[in-house]
Amino acid sequence: MQNKSWRKDKRSVIIEAAAHVFATRGYAGTLIADIAAEAGVGKGTIYEYFNSKEDLFFAVFEWFVRATEADVKVSIQALGGSASERLEALSDSLMKSWLQMMDMFSLVMEFWSASASAHMRDRFKRAFREGYSDFRQIVSSLIRDGMQRGEFRPEVDSESVAAALVGTWDALLLQGWFDDNFDPVSTARRFMGVVIRGLAAEPEDT
Amino acid sequence: MQNKSWRKDKRSVIIEAAAHVFATRGYAGTLIADIAAEAGVGKGTIYEYFNSKEDLFFAVFEWFVRATEADVKVSIQALGGSASERLEALSDSLMKSWLQMMDMFSLVMEFWSASASAHMRDRFKRAFREGYSDFRQIVSSLIRDGMQRGEFRPEVDSESVAAALVGTWDALLLQGWFDDNFDPVSTARRFMGVVIRGLAAEPEDT
Amino acid sequence: MQNKSWRKDKRSVIIEAAAHVFATRGYAGTLIADIAAEAGVGKGTIYEYFNSKEDLFFAVFEWFVRATEADVKVSIQALGGSASERLEALSDSLMKSWLQMMDMFSLVMEFWSASASAHMRDRFKRAFREGYSDFRQIVSSLIRDGMQRGEFRPEVDSESVAAALVGTWDALLLQGWFDDNFDPVSTARRFMGVVIRGLAAEPEDT
Amino acid sequence: MQNKSWRKDKRSVIIEAAAHVFATRGYAGTLIADIAAEAGVGKGTIYEYFNSKEDLFFAVFEWFVRATEADVKVSIQALGGSASERLEALSDSLMKSWLQMMDMFSLVMEFWSASASAHMRDRFKRAFREGYSDFRQIVSSLIRDGMQRGEFRPEVDSESVAAALVGTWDALLLQGWFDDNFDPVSTARRFMGVVIRGLAAEPEDT
DNA sequence: CATGAATGAGGCTTCATTCAT
DNA sequence: GATGAATGAAGCCTCATTCAT
Numbered sequence: 119m120q121n122k123s124w125r126k127d128k129r130s131v132i133i134e135a136a137a138h139v140f141a142t143r144g145y146a147g148t149l150i151a152d153i154a155a156e157a158g159v160g161k162g163t164i165y166e167y168f169n170s171k172e173d174l175f176f177a178v179f180e181w182f183v184r185a186t187e188a189d190v191k192v193s194i195q196a197l198g199g200s201a202s203e204r205l206e207a208l209s210d211s212l213m214k215s216w217l218q219m220m221d222m223f224s225l226v227m228e229f230w231s232a233s234a235s236a237h238m239r240d241r242f243k244r245a246f247r248e249g250y251s252d253f254r255q256i257v258s259s260l261i262r263d264g265m266q267r268g269e270f271r272p273e274v275d276s277e278s279v280a281a282a283l284v285g286t287w288d289a290l291l292l293q294g295w296f297d298d299n300f301d302p303v304s305t306a307r308r309f310m311g312v313v314i315r316g317l318a319a320e321p322e323d324t
Numbered sequence: 325m326q327n328k329s330w331r332k333d334k335r336s337v338i339i340e341a342a343a344h345v346f347a348t349r350g351y352a353g354t355l356i357a358d359i360a361a362e363a364g365v366g367k368g369t370i371y372e373y374f375n376s377k378e379d380l381f382f383a384v385f386e387w388f389v390r391a392t393e394a395d396v397k398v399s400i401q402a403l404g405g406s407a408s409e410r411l412e413a414l415s416d417s418l419m420k421s422w423l424q425m426m427d428m429f430s431l432v433m434e435f436w437s438a439s440a441s442a443h444m445r446d447r448f449k450r451a452f453r454e455g456y457s458d459f460r461q462i463v464s465s466l467i468r469d470g471m472q473r474g475e476f477r478p479e480v481d482s483e484s485v486a487a488a489l490v491g492t493w494d495a496l497l498l499q500g501w502f503d504d505n506f507d508p509v510s511t512a513r514r515f516m517g518v519v520i521r522g523l524a525a526e527p528e529d530t
Numbered sequence: 531m532q533n534k535s536w537r538k539d540k541r542s543v544i545i546e547a548a549a550h551v552f553a554t555r556g557y558a559g560t561l562i563a564d565i566a567a568e569a570g571v572g573k574g575t576i577y578e579y580f581n582s583k584e585d586l587f588f589a590v591f592e593w594f595v596r597a598t599e600a601d602v603k604v605s606i607q608a609l610g611g612s613a614s615e616r617l618e619a620l621s622d623s624l625m626k627s628w629l630q631m632m633d634m635f636s637l638v639m640e641f642w643s644a645s646a647s648a649h650m651r652d653r654f655k656r657a658f659r660e661g662y663s664d665f666r667q668i669v670s671s672l673i674r675d676g677m678q679r680g681e682f683r684p685e686v687d688s689e690s691v692a693a694a695l696v697g698t699w700d701a702l703l704l705q706g707w708f709d710d711n712f713d714p715v716s717t718a719r720r721f722m723g724v725v726i727r728g729l730a731a732e733p734e735d736t
Numbered sequence: 737m738q739n740k741s742w743r744k745d746k747r748s749v750i751i752e753a754a755a756h757v758f759a760t761r762g763y764a765g766t767l768i769a770d771i772a773a774e775a776g777v778g779k780g781t782i783y784e785y786f787n788s789k790e791d792l793f794f795a796v797f798e799w800f801v802r803a804t805e806a807d808v809k810v811s812i813q814a815l816g817g818s819a820s821e822r823l824e825a826l827s828d829s830l831m832k833s834w835l836q837m838m839d840m841f842s843l844v845m846e847f848w849s850a851s852a853s854a855h856m857r858d859r860f861k862r863a864f865r866e867g868y869s870d871f872r873q874i875v876s877s878l879i880r881d882g883m884q885r886g887e888f889r890p891e892v893d894s895e896s897v898a899a900a901l902v903g904t905w906d907a908l909l910l911q912g913w914f915d916d917n918f919d920p921v922s923t924a925r926r927f928m929g930v931v932i933r934g935l936a937a938e939p940e941d942t
Numbered sequence: 943c944a945t946g947a948a949t950g951a952g953g954c955t956t957c958a959t960t961c962a963t
Numbered sequence: 964g965a966t967g968a969a970t971g972a973a974g975c976c977t978c979a980t981t982c983a984t
Binding site: 553554555556557558559635636639640642643645646647648649655658659662663686687689690691693694696697698700701702704705707708709712716717718720721723724725726727728729 | 759760761762763764765841842845846848849851852853854855861864865868869892893895896897899900902903904906907908910911913914915918922923924926927929930931932933934935
Binding site: 767768769779780783788789 | 952953954955956957
């Protein structure tokens with residue numbers, strides 16, 4: 119009755135198990151046997167669904183990107199209010215949802231690293247380029263929206279600000295990863311205050 | 325009498341050769357034999373100076389951190405003018421000096437990744453924690469300096485802004501790494517304009 | 531009622547598919563999956579008819595031997611005329627029928643090789659021993675027949691000549707396998723002329 | 737003092753060990769570990785001298801061909817007397833020297849098999865083609881020599897006879913491999929008698 | 943009977959590290 | 964000190980075989 123969904127399910131099971139193990143032990147430190155054990159399948163089964171360790175890693179990456187994108191889109195949709203409020207809410211929501219899965223952050227670092235390694239560079243680099251570009255577009259259009267509403271100064275370069283904000287979020291999580299005492303959420307929130315003030319149009323002084 | 329310096333020289337030669345190879349091939353993809361060839365020494369010689377591949381990698385990291393710190397300190401020292409000007413100049417100088425050695429950026433990614441791998445986590449994580457902390461202090465004190473001068477609003481949390489800026493610089497380079505068409509220098513410059521505006525004290529209206 | 535013949539059919543289908551794949555890829559290079567695909571059945575089905583890859587290979591061998599023997603016997607039956615003519619006709623017929631299935635010759639090489647491998651040695655070696663022995667008998671009796679007719683010299687050792695001829699045919703095909711420009715048929719024909727002259731009784735000189 | 741010859745020696749040691757193991761267990765049945773043990777070196781050492789199991793196998797083949805060629809050439813050189821005598825002596829010498837290393841014959845069968853397997857086909861097939869061609873030339877020129885001396889009939893096609901003889905020797909050894917009671921040496925000797933009679937010029941009857 | 947997804951033993955190969963020279 | 968040949972532990976991947984459906 120559910121036969122057809124079996125295969126897909128097992129593929130997902132393996133991907134999620136792999137995500138967990140890769141996040142914990144890193145790419146090089148991960149054994150296919152570990153993933154198999156974590157997924158509750160035999161070693162050989164993994165090769166029924168993926169051609170190589172590297173392919174599996176990339177599949178984890180794709181799964182991860184999709185999940186993250188979905189997350190961002192959901193966050194955006196839920197936003198209301200002024201552009202400033204929406205920007206702050208987005209920042210907050212992203213940082214919080216990431217904090218809840220901070221163990222997954224090491225996966226991101228593995229992905230970065232993969233995109234630097236000669237062997238996997240190509241596919242990862244392209245995917246990151248596109249992912250970042252998409253994300254910048256989303257934030258950029260949010261900022262342009264604020265300009266059109268007269269909330270933000272029109273002379274600001276929305277693309278640059280978007281790129282910087284996207285980067286800031288990444289990098290605050292990175293610092294949070296290194297330092298348990300560092301709080302990315304409140305740091306981001308305070309910084310957003312400054313940025314939004316920097317973006318704000320001069321109050322009309324009639 | 326010159327013996328000591330000989331030894332030190334060869335150690336440095338190895339470290340810099342290793343830095344190059346690690347940057348090009350990634351940690352896992354690098355063979356000790358590659359490093360030996362690049363350094364123009366025998367494979368065994370490397371083990372005269374380092375206990376293991378991992379130790380050598382960490383030595384590269386330390387060398388890299390020292391070189392980068394020196395760079396930052398030189399940049400800072402050279403700065404003059406208002407806090408805003410110094411902040412902008414710092415941003416510019418950092419981004420430019422990094423752009424000149426973008427091939428080394430993949431090394432940073434390898435270091436990040438190493439700090440996520442169970443095996444090397446501890447030493448790398450601590451070093452990064454301290455490195456980031458130091459860097460944030462530098463930027464933070466620059467901002468506090470601006471507050472004291474009355475340039476920046478006193479209610480701003482200098483630490484948060486410093487953390488965010490440090491992160492932004494990192495992350496813009498990261499985006500530049502992924503996308504050749506992305507220009508971290510001008511993006512940073514434009515963003516700094518917004519941030520500085522956000523930091524600026526209200527103009528006294530007497 | 532027809533069930534039995536069904537089963538036999540599928541067994542044959544598998545054997546012939548296997549023959550083709552073994553001939554193309556060699557024993558070690560052949561996957562059970564390849565055979566299943568070639569035969570148009572599921573992998574598991576093969577194990578309904580054969581206990582192991584090796585058993586299947588041996589079944590292919592037996593099928594092959596039977597087919598070849600049938601061929602030889604048919605050739606022999608069809609022969610008429612003097613012993614010399616029959617010998618020449620046999621040689622010709624064998625070489626030609628082999629040339630038409632030269633792709634199957636690599637199967638023979640696989641069988642030879644199997645008889646050298648410790649694992650399969652026993653069954654293959656015995657079968658080859660018996661096969662060659664039978665074939666030598668056939669040729670030998672043809673030669674003895676020529677002696678009785680007074681065509682061939684009586685002091686010739688028919689067994690030795692038979693063994694050598696059987697070997698020559700094999701080995702000319704082998705050389706043809708290695709070299710597309712080598713023509714086993716005409717080479718065999720010319721050589722047979724020499725051999726038959728060597729066998730011939732002195733012409734009665736009255 | 738003998739340092740330079742070390743490497744070459746070890747390569748040879750490995751090749752000869754490999755020849756022994758391949759002859760005993762077949763290509764597929766041979767483990768690199770077996771060869772290493774037989775050669776008295778570590779498994780890894782083999783990969784210092786050869787890139788893969790297949791390369792090692794081919795190196796064994798080349799070594800084998802060279803050794804065999806040397807053997808044939810030595811046999812030829814040593815020959816004197818009439819063409820018939822030299823042909824008979826060559827046959828005898830080959831068969832005897834092969835009989836002494838019948839365990840190596842399974843190697844030849846492995847080589848044949850390799851030349852049938854899609855994977856190794858090319859290099860083996862070419863080498864065999866050339867090897868057989870060379871060998872045929874040698875025998876052929878021996879026969880032509882007999883024609884020039886007036887020993888053999890001039891209308892005989894020396895190439896065909898050479899090819900057939902070369903093949904016969906191979907194939908008699910093959911039959912000897914299958915059957916311990918089969919004696920390739922005397923079989924060859926008797927057959928050579930017939931062939932030489934077939935080649936012989938008519939005695940001048942003046 | 944037929945299937946093909948699942949399995950895991952097994953083997954080739956890599957490469958950090960050692961150590962005799 | 965310097966070297967690089969030798970090593971063998973370790974891990975990815977293959978594929979014959981099984982068995983639940």
